[in-house]
Amino acid sequence: FGEKYGKTVRVVSMGEGEELASMEFCGGTHLDNTAKVGPFRIRSEAGIASGVRRIEATVGKASLEIMNRNQEMLFRA
Known part of the structure; x- marks a missing residue:
């Protein structure tokens, strides 16, 4: 390493x-x-090698803000 x-x-x-x-x-x-x-929201996932997946996510306050924005959009729709 x-x-x-x-x-x-x-x-x-x-x-x-x-x-x-x-x-x-x-x-x-x-x-x-x-x-x-804290709160965990997956942004993307991908295979990076045989049998290995990578998950990119937001956590904590950033996740709450995204979830709140998405919920507001749904309510407006």
Whole structure:
């Protein structure tokens, strides 16, 4: 990882055992608990390698703002 990451690379996982949903390398510290993510809204998903999917999402306040805008649009329609 020398070119992209420093000497210490953290592995972040969501779930355990058969409930494991994701395990990935993380170059920085983002959250110490997935509960801190808050509202989660998927923006896109794609296959980036065989058997590997990438999900891009908004979380927290940004997700709430998008959901509120979309709901207002629906009410106007």
